[in-house]
Amino acid sequence: MSTTENKTIAFNRRSFLKTSSLASGGLLIGFNLFQACKPEVVKEAAVDLAKLDYKDFNAFIKIAKNGAVTIFSPNPEIGQGVKTSMPMIIAEELEVPWEMVHVEQGILDTEHYTRQLAGGSQSIRHGWDALRQTGATARQMLVNAAAAQWGVEASECTVKEGVVTNAKGETIGYGDLVEAAAQLEVPEEVTLKEPKDYTIIGTDRVNVDIDEIVTGKPMFGLDYKADGMVYASVLRPPAFGQKLDSFDATEAKAVPGVIDVIRIGEKANALLNQEAKNWTAILSSSDKVVVVAEDTWSAIKGKKALKTTWIDDSPLESTEMQDEKLMGLLNGKTFTNLRKDGDVQKAFAQADKVLERTYESPFLPHNCMEPMNFFANVTADKIHLVGPVQTPEFAAMGVADMLGRDVKEVHLEMTRMGGGFGRRLYGDFVYEAAEISNALKKPVKVVSTREDDMTTGVYRPAIKYRIKASVKDGAITGYHLKEAAINSNMYGLIPNFFPAAAIDNYQVDVANYSSNITTGAWRAPYTNFLAYAEQSFFDELAEMMEVDKIQMRLDLLEKAKGHNDERIQYSPERMQEVIKMAVTKSGWGKQPEGVYQGFVSYYCHNSHVAEVADVQIEDGMPVVKKVTCVVDCGIVVNPLGAKNQVEGGVIDGIGHSMYGDFGFEGGKPTAMNYDRYRLIRMKEVPEVETHFIQNELSPTGLGEPTLPPAGGAVANALKAATGKRIYKQPFMEDPGFWKTAEKPILG
Amino acid sequence: MPTYQLKVNGKETTVEASEDSPVLWVLRDHLDLVGTKFGCGIAQCGACTIHLDGSAVRSCSLTMASVEGKSITTIEGLSEDGSHPVQEAWKEVDVPQCGYCQAGQIMTASAFLEQNPNPSSEEIKTAMHGNICRCASYTRIHKAVAKAAENMG
Ligand code: FES
Numbered sequence: 014m015s016t017t018e019n020k021t022i023a024f025n026r027r028s029f030l031k032t033s034s035l036a037s038g039g040l041l042i043g044f045n046l047f048q049a050c051k052p053e054v055v056k057e058a059a060v061d062l063a064k065l066d067y068k069d070f071n072a073f074i075k076i077a078k079n080g081a082v083t084i085f086s087p088n089p090e091i092g093q094g095v096k097t098s099m100p101m102i103i104a105e106e107l108e109v110p111w112e113m114v115h116v117e118q119g120i121l122d123t124e125h126y127t128r129q130l131a132g133g134s135q136s137i138r139h140g141w142d143a144l145r146q147t148g149a150t151a152r153q154m155l156v157n158a159a160a161a162q163w164g165v166e167a168s169e170c171t172v173k174e175g176v177v178t179n180a181k182g183e184t185i186g187y188g189d190l191v192e193a194a195a196q197l198e199v200p201e202e203v204t205l206k207e208p209k210d211y212t213i214i215g216t217d218r219v220n221v222d223i224d225e226i227v228t229g230k231p232m233f234g235l236d237y238k239a240d241g242m243v244y245a246s247v248l249r250p251p252a253f254g255q256k257l258d259s260f261d262a263t264e265a266k267a268v269p270g271v272i273d274v275i276r277i278g279e280k281a282n283a284l285l286n287q288e289a290k291n292w293t294a295i296l297s298s299s300d301k302v303v304v305v306a307e308d309t310w311s312a313i314k315g316k317k318a319l320k321t322t323w324i325d326d327s328p329l330e331s332t333e334m335q336d337e338k339l340m341g342l343l344n345g346k347t348f349t350n351l352r353k354d355g356d357v358q359k360a361f362a363q364a365d366k367v368l369e370r371t372y373e374s375p376f377l378p379h380n381c382m383e384p385m386n387f388f389a390n391v392t393a394d395k396i397h398l399v400g401p402v403q404t405p406e407f408a409a410m411g412v413a414d415m416l417g418r419d420v421k422e423v424h425l426e427m428t429r430m431g432g433g434f435g436r437r438l439y440g441d442f443v444y445e446a447a448e449i450s451n452a453l454k455k456p457v458k459v460v461s462t463r464e465d466d467m468t469t470g471v472y473r474p475a476i477k478y479r480i481k482a483s484v485k486d487g488a489i490t491g492y493h494l495k496e497a498a499i500n501s502n503m504y505g506l507i508p509n510f511f512p513a514a515a516i517d518n519y520q521v522d523v524a525n526y527s528s529n530i531t532t533g534a535w536r537a538p539y540t541n542f543l544a545y546a547e548q549s550f551f552d553e554l555a556e557m558m559e560v561d562k563i564q565m566r567l568d569l570l571e572k573a574k575g576h577n578d579e580r581i582q583y584s585p586e587r588m589q590e591v592i593k594m595a596v597t598k599s600g601w602g603k604q605p606e607g608v609y610q611g612f613v614s615y616y617c618h619n620s621h622v623a624e625v626a627d628v629q630i631e632d633g634m635p636v637v638k639k640v641t642c643v644v645d646c647g648i649v650v651n652p653l654g655a656k657n658q659v660e661g662g663v664i665d666g667i668g669h670s671m672y673g674d675f676g677f678e679g680g681k682p683t684a685m686n687y688d689r690y691r692l693i694r695m696k697e698v699p700e701v702e703t704h705f706i707q708n709e710l711s712p713t714g715l716g717e718p719t720l721p722p723a724g725g726a727v728a729n730a731l732k733a734a735t736g737k738r739i740y741k742q743p744f745m746e747d748p749g750f751w752k753t754a755e756k757p758i759l760g
Numbered sequence: 761m762p763t764y765q766l767k768v769n770g771k772e773t774t775v776e777a778s779e780d781s782p783v784l785w786v787l788r789d790h791l792d793l794v795g796t797k798f799g800c801g802i803a804q805c806g807a808c809t810i811h812l813d814g815s816a817v818r819s820c821s822l823t824m825a826s827v828e829g830k831s832i833t834t835i836e837g838l839s840e841d842g843s844h845p846v847q848e849a850w851k852e853v854d855v856p857q858c859g860y861c862q863a864g865q866i867m868t869a870s871a872f873l874e875q876n877p878n879p880s881s882e883e884i885k886t887a888m889h890g891n892i893c894r895c896a897s898y899t900r901i902h903k904a905v906a907k908a909a910e911n912m913g
């Protein structure tokens with residue numbers, strides 16, 4: 014566990030830092046966050062410092078002669094607030110007032126990023142050290158410049174709010190030091206601030222893009238325009254398992270505004286056949302029909318006028334058939350073991366009591382508010398790509414491969430993203446835009462409608478869990494978790510989450526079958542459903558054992574203490590702390606009459622969370638009125654933004670577990686738009702009360718960890734309120750199930 | 761394609777568009793007013809909300825033929841400089857996450873407060889129920905509408 018006490022850090026500055034003076038006067042520090050966050054990549058990428066220029070750095074601090082500071086944030090914003098919180102960390106160490114800081118979105122120049130395949134997650138957790146070091150390095154250089162000017166030791170100088178002061182009380186502002194500072198060597202070692210001295214980290218800061226957002230400035234991919242740009246609407250197979258046979262574009266071409274109708278897929282399909290390029294697995298193997306038009310509406314209209322025939326290429330799946338297959342897997346013997354402690358079978362055989370339950374979830378589409386879209390302009394000497402994608406390096410490399418071009422010719426700009434939730438990790442729309450532009454020799458923007466987006470997604474697959482536990486002499490002796498999923502299974506450290514280490518005989522087994530429906534990561538992959546399954550199970554287990562639900566969890570955590578298993582990264586101590594605080598803050602057990610509570614504690618994405626949901630019965634139906642959420646995510650960089658994330662995660666978790674329903678019939682999704690797919694809305698939203706554990710530990714994830722527990726807290730509260738336990742999401746699939754006669758049947 | 765005369769953000773505007781084209785796409789693609797967002801195209805999400813002669817409407821489901829001679833306000837024209845009380849409240853509360861739905865939320869809220877300057881908490885919920893926020897910034901949207909009402913009062 015890394016703490017943040019005052020420490021002097023030597024780091025490989027050459028791998029990611031470079032400074033110089035600006036032509037206009039001032040200091041520029043470039044740093045490469047990709048490399049800084051991924052030391053293992055640094056080793057691979059032999060960096061020749063002499064040959065680098067500033068394009069090699071994806072983030073910069075610029076300090077102008079007037080002392081104004083510009084921080085180029087390398088991270089595209091998907092709504093998680095990093096464009097505000099990451100620069101806050103730099104500004105803190107740099108010792109400048111936040112009001113003097115201007116944040117700009119940096120451009121990813123893929124020409125220089127051929128080796129940073131790691132991509133993806135550059136969260137606060139990964140950036141924490143690198144960002145602090147960068148800010149501190151700049152600060153140290155400015156102090157060194159001042160010290161040199163005064164002819165004193167740098168250690169005699171202090172710095173505050175962009176002004177350096179010496180022992181005699183003389184002062185110089187950063188603006189007057191930048192030119193000298195830019196000539197200096199980058200210091201090998203810098204001292205980081207102590208958390209108790211923070212003046213920016215831990216304070217509320219409004220989203221840096223707020224003015225642009227509330228005035229509707231163009232920021233999103235969908236807003237991007239270029240000279241001569243045409244709009245494209247893509248017709249993909251209506252059912253998973255179908256392929257394009259033929260099409261007739263006569264009527265489509267007659268739609269005013271339609272420029273052309275083309276067939277694409279040849280190039281993407283060729284790429285798809287290269288097994289090794291597994292990031293293309295999300296591409297459809299069918300050809301597609303593209304209507305190109307002067308504006309979006311004409312393209313959409315033209316697409317509706319297309320006449321197409323599709324042929325069945327592989328089995329067309331239905332929800333019913335998927336359910337059967339998944340149940341078959343759960344009942345079968347084709348599991349892969351992911352963790353095995355002790356002997357669960359023996360524990361079950363010797364038990365006084367055994368509890369076994371099965372939990373089921375549907376597919377879920379991501380439904381980013383901004384539908385998938387991308388701009389491409391493929392010309393003889395360059396491939397220009399612009400839009401919302403979370404894996405720019407993958408997309409750039411894939412497009413270069415697909416078009417037989419050098420990745421150095423790809424220039425990719427990331428835009429602000431109207432939500433991600435995992436969907437924009439998969440750049441299928443980037444390939445489409447590039448293939449279309451390449452065929453047309455024109456700048457083009459591919460725009461998905463909501464229907465395109467929802468019916469040709471990269472879904473969270475339906476999953477089923479079966480959990481079995483044994484009790485002997487009042488103790489939990491065995492725990493066996495089985496997962497049946499589609500296309501892939503839980504990965505990473507998930508099998509080592511709680512209650513691993515807390516129960517001697519513990520086993521996790523997984524199985525999946527391959528489907529032609531594209532599936533992928535969805536906000537908090539696997540745990541977004543697993544948390545509900547396990548935490549409802551614990552409640553029921555406590556009921557069977559006739560013990561207190563909270564005490565049972567605390568006791569298990571007590572038992573988990575002192576293990577020396579590196580795979581187990583949850584902290585029993587931190588988990589106990591969030592549980593105790595949630596009990597106090599939610600008034601657990603002391604709720605007024607008519608309020609029924611459900612409890613969950615959960616660890617994922619390196620954060621510890623406890624949530625309590627309050628449910629009341631209104632007109633015979635249970636209603637979620639309030640959620641109390643306690644989070645230990647280490648130091649909270651920007652509490653104002655962090656609370657937004659927590660609330661969003663909790664409400665999203667409630668919404669999808671209550672209403673999120675998505676299935677297939679003949680390979681076709683059962684919902685295409687928000688009329689059939691229900692998302693949580695204002696009147697269904699409970700009050701959310703957020704508390705952070707105050708500590709000085711390194712910050713951890715916040716965009717995801719509050720989501721998984723929410724469904725479990727609601728399910729447990731619904732049980733308390735109605736006496737009914739539900740084993741299937743969405744909870745409100747059959748609202749009649751919950752109808753009570755006002756007076757709950759407690760059981 | 762026919763030509764339409766209308767007032768957009770206070771300016772007399774002539775635009776050529778097909779008569780069945782939703783106002784949304786004309787604003788975005790032809791008039792360069794991309795603040796109005798596309799979310800669903802079927803009047804279900806509110807991302808495309810604009811004011812038509814002062815009332816909040818879904819521009820994705822409003823054809824050009826139906827707005828001839830009328831006056832439209834988009835997020836870009838709600839105020840000169842982002843100082844409309846609803847915009848101010850949005851900044852004060854720090855509402856947005858990804859931000860994509862927020863123009864629609866603000867347009868719905870501003871038209872609603874024009875009709876009902878003193879809403880109850882329940883009335884705010886009902887008024888904003890038609891606007892989806894996929895990031896679920898709902899609690900802050902609610903707070904900001906209440907704050908705007910307070911500041912306007
Ligand atoms: S885009 Fe108009 S209501 Fe959704």
Ligand code: FES
Nearest residue numbers: 858859893894895
């Ligand atoms: S802020 Fe992202 S959809 Fe509302």
